[in-house]
Amino acid sequence: MNYNPVTNEVIQALEQIVGARNVKTAPEVLEAYQSDESLTPDLWHLPEVVVSPGSTEEVAAIMKVANQYKVPVTPRSAGTSVSAGAVPVYGGIVLLMERMNRILEINTEGMYLVAEAGARTADIQAAAKEKGLMYAGDPCSADSCLIGGNLATNAGGNKAVRYGTTRHQVYAIEAVLPNGKIAHLGAPLKKCSTGYCLDQLIIGSEGTLGIITQATLKLVPLAPYKLDVLAVFTDLKKATALVPQLIKAGLNPTSVEFMDNNFVRSASDYSELRLPHYEDGIYDIVSIETFSEHELDEKMEKLAEVCEACGATDVVEADDRVWKVRRNCLESTRVFSRVATSEDLVVPVTKIAECIQTLVEESKKYDFLIFCLAHAGDGNLHFQIMKRDMPDDEWERQLAQFRAFAYPYVYQLGGRLSGEHGIGYKRLSYMEQYTDPVELELMKTIKKAMDPNGILNPDKIIHVE
Amino acid sequence: MNYNPVTNEVIQALEQIVGARNVKTAPEVLEAYQSDESLTPDLWHLPEVVVSPGSTEEVAAIMKVANQYKVPVTPRSAGTSVSAGAVPVYGGIVLLMERMNRILEINTEGMYLVAEAGARTADIQAAAKEKGLMYAGDPCSADSCLIGGNLATNAGGNKAVRYGTTRHQVYAIEAVLPNGKIAHLGAPLKKCSTGYCLDQLIIGSEGTLGIITQATLKLVPLAPYKLDVLAVFTDLKKATALVPQLIKAGLNPTSVEFMDNNFVRSASDYSELRLPHYEDGIYDIVSIETFSEHELDEKMEKLAEVCEACGATDVVEADDRVWKVRRNCLESTRVFSRVATSEDLVVPVTKIAECIQTLVEESKKYDFLIFCLAHAGDGNLHFQIMKRDMPDDEWERQLAQFRAFAYPYVYQLGGRLSGEHGIGYKRLSYMEQYTDPVELELMKTIKKAMDPNGILNPDKIIHVE
Structure with missing residues (x-):
């Protein structure tokens, strides 16, 4: 895809939508939004402008401008992604969702909560708890992450073994589609056979098929x-x-x-x-x-x-x-190495023992430092791999070699590349390499149909020509 | 969409794929497959040929022929649909899935079961039970329906309050896409953030986005x-x-x-x-x-x-x-009227009391016979509406009037047209009328992208030009 630069004309159009104070181009602001919590600086890219919408209608208007000028848009939640999911690979607009942070409704009778995408996950948990109920989504970063990002990545977390991942906590979403239209998908129903399951398609699409602006979340009884x-x-x-x-x-x-x-x-x-x-x-x-x-x-x-x-x-x-x-x-591993990478492999629960043992054994052949942590109950393994003082090219070579062993092995066990962090930009090439070609082609078919200009979060999950 | 007739050339191509004995054109066979359990004969249509594939590869080859000749294909499970979901609206090929009826694997360790689409739901339930486990999908028609149809319609049933509907029982599917390619979507994982949730998109799409040929189903502990x-x-x-x-x-x-x-x-x-x-x-x-x-x-x-x-x-x-x-x-209502129709409305559980009361009250204004049954725990209401000896035009008029009251009322409560039976052909015009236009357009965008020739189960759920 070819994109156009963010011109003054584009800036003015954006300012008209959200007000001048919510459009930022100062170099220090752009620099602050080039990265997320991915620890591999070669994945980072500078945006050309950072825009903070205050409403769904503003997000929709921004998408229309972006289509008109063919400028890419990268939605950003709290930026706690470790997969370079919030990095603006082709520059353009970074869309900060954090102003849209209201909890709009807590319905204790219907047991659901409606929040804007920028609401903090911990605030949602607390609001539910106050009513004697629980929001079961609980990523480790709950204190800092925002609910929109949780939905976009189908975040896992501490309660997934019993309650499922973020996508299982959602009744309905409001999302701005790549074409700038506002969609309301799903409903607070226990059952539905009324058309395609589009809410689940957009949830977990890492902001490539739509910008989630609001979510209706399930609440469950708080186990005493x-x-x-x-x-x-x-x-x-x-x-x-x-x-x-x-x-x-x-x-x-x-x-x-x-x-x-x-x-x-x-x-x-x-x-x-x-x-x-x-x-x-x-x-x-x-x-x-x-x-x-x-x-x-x-x-x-x-x-x-x-x-x-x-x-x-x-x-x-x-x-x-x-x-x-x-x-x-x-946090404790930061002292060992400034540069590090993490794996987020997932396998069937019955294979977790075999998988940890095999990969720990394999890791002994390499010079990097490797620590293993797992949400073992749901088959999700995190390896923290630390570069320390290895030369750059050796680090790249050894990492590639480890992955060339680990990824096919995990797929052979019935597993996948990411259990909860998402593919983002970081795992793009591996996604293309290891995904079943028919599945990959279908993802691209849907992406192209929904986003013909390829402007929404390009090069996340898949690469589309 | 314009389709071509099923010519001798098409028949020969189909015979080459599945063998002559699995390709039927005798008038009494065609007549047997013009209908399903929908009780409104004006929805029925004759197929031009009935084909029984024996494998996924054969289904894939049939779809390639259908695309080549631009002939519509209507997949048919047990034909227990009450929404005219299995009716070949534009003639063409009816694809009988019942030969593909094997249960391929029961994995008690991993707690899943793999079955072909034509396996009977009751047989799957029995196979799981024999191993001390439970398959929680349980439509009322379990004795006669086939699992592929359950997935295609996201069937509900007797255990949905606790265990969810059919889509919640599925780890993975194999499906033949409209273009004839074989996709493997989903995996037996508790967690996954590796690309789009395509399995759930095809589940519940009533055979319009893919022909499900195999399913990996979750098993749960059997509560003693x-x-x-x-x-x-x-x-x-x-x-x-x-x-x-x-x-x-x-x-x-x-x-x-x-x-x-x-x-x-x-x-x-x-x-x-x-x-x-x-x-x-x-x-x-x-x-x-x-x-x-x-x-x-x-x-x-x-x-x-x-x-x-x-x-x-x-x-x-x-x-x-x-x-x-x-x-x-x-069954007991058949004596009252040969012609009848059923409603499958669904509302938030907290609204079911109000909804039943309001619609029962409203129904008193009409001459038809109306009985109410509800899976009340999941907000799903069935009204059986019987014509008896009403003149046809009066029946149509009164039905339309009742629906013109009931449907907007249900949507206003946050409900939808179908809880478990699907939209099929029967509710097509209402789907177009009551669905949020952005949602409807998105469904059509996806359908067109995945099925550019519009040959897979046309005029079910949505109408695409």
Whole structure:
């Protein structure tokens, strides 16, 4: 695709829509929006203008201008993407959604909440909780991320094992389509066979098929009883074998988090805490929620049995200290390397043990530092791979080699490249390489039909000529 | 769209693909496939040829021939559609999926089952049960319908309140696209942020965006404890007010079925059974499943309380007799009228009481016979409307008038035209009339992009020029 530069004429048109104070071209502003939390600066690109709409109608008007002048538009939520999902690859307009941050309705009777795309996820969680209900979407970045970005990437998070990912929390969306029209898709219904499921098509499309401006989110009853257990292992095979056993036992956990010993040590150090088996412990943190005390007791008993049968050395209540260590995992690795990359592989839950073991074994052949963290209960593995002082070309070579082993292996297990972070710009070439050609072609057919000028978030997920 | 007739050349090409014995043009065969279970003969159309493929590759080859000769193709599952979903509106090829009826894999570890599109839903349920698991999709027609049709229409059914509709039971599909390519969409993963959600786009598209040839279905643990309760009311308002109260009480029922007194009487007569309050009873049947006896006892106690607080005159265990009456509802109405039509409206669960009351009140203005049945727990209402001996034009006039009241009213409540039966050909004009124009245009954009010749199941859901 060829795009036109953002001329003064375009700037004026944008200013007319959102007001001059919401259109920014100062170099320091453009620089601030060239990146997100992806740690690979070669993926970053400068926008030409940063625009902050205040309403859906303004977003729609901006898209019409962008089509008219053929200028690319990159919607940006909180910029917490680690996949270069918010990077304006071809410059153009970065569209900041954060002004549209209202929670418009909490319907306790119908058990749903309506929020604008720029509402903070943590604020939505808090608003639901205040009414005795729960919004079950809970990405690790909930304190900083915005709901629109959660929907765009189909974010996962801490409760996905029991409640599903973000797309499962949504009744309906309002979205501005690439052509600038405002669509209302989905409805707060338990059932519907009235036409194509377009809401789910746009959710998870990473802002390439539409700019989500509003969401009607499901709320669920808040389970009053909750307990988190830390099961400590000193053997990788035993630690990973726990997951399928938990499922078989019918425990329906809210989450099952796995941390390898690298992460246990780095995050404990960073948090200035010492937990059991700091030196050699591999951690599984299991959360259980119930609606009765009796059920919680029953499940806790069963959980302890299963953990012990799997060879856990310690089974203790996971208190705030454990969660603090868990939360600090990623931050704790920053001291090791300024340049790093993360993997977000996902496999069938029954394959997670095999997958972690194989990839950890494979990683020993390389010079980079590699730590493993997994939302094990839903088959989602994060490897944090750190460059340290490797030369650039060697880093690239070794990374490519590791991926050339890992990605086909994961696909062979029935897995995919991304469980929750999205493809973004970062994994574009791998997406093209590993996706079934018919599926890839169909994605491009739909993208071209909905966005013939290719102006909405180009080069995210797929590349369209 | 203009289509070409099925010539001898086309027949020969089809015979080469599936063998001569699987290509039928005898008038009595064509006549057998002009209709489905829709009871309005003016919607029926004769096919020109009926073809029975035995494999996905054969389906793909047929689609290539159909594109080459520009002949329309109407996929047909068991033909239990009541929306004229299987009617070949423009003649051409009817594609019978019933030969592809194998259950290919039951994976108890991964908790999924892989079946061809022509596998009978009841056989899938039985196969899962044999392994101690459950396939939660359960349309009322499970004994006769085929899984491909369930996916195509996003069928609802008896367990949707707790487990969701058919689209929520699916990990992955294999589908032949309108262009004849074979797509594998989705994967048996708990999480995925790897590209567009194309599986859900094709599921529920009623065979207009792809012919589903295979499905990987989720299995869930079989809840060992189950009890069904019949709550009898003699007041419509009280009977419909029960539903929101059940939800508020956190009972998480598997199903909540509502029968008005018309249905209670006709189905009891048909079944030759007398149940409580035959003369004036309105029935709510509530099913509860649990994983422990303790939980079942707790919930039963609460359920009885809620029913009594809502004014039930009788609260008794719903035994086989009750279910027999429930199952015979539709059959029992055939004696009243050969020509009839059914509504499949869906509204937010919190609006079901108001909706039933309003539409029952409205229906009193008309001469047709109208019975009401609802999957009340998921907001899905079925009205059976019977012509009896009304003159044709009067029937049309009164129906149109009733719908002109009911449909805008349902949309105003946040509802839609179809909860589980699909739009098919029957509701095409209403779909065009009541759907948000931006949503409708987007459906057509996608349909045109995926099926430029418009040959796959034309005039179902939407009409494309």
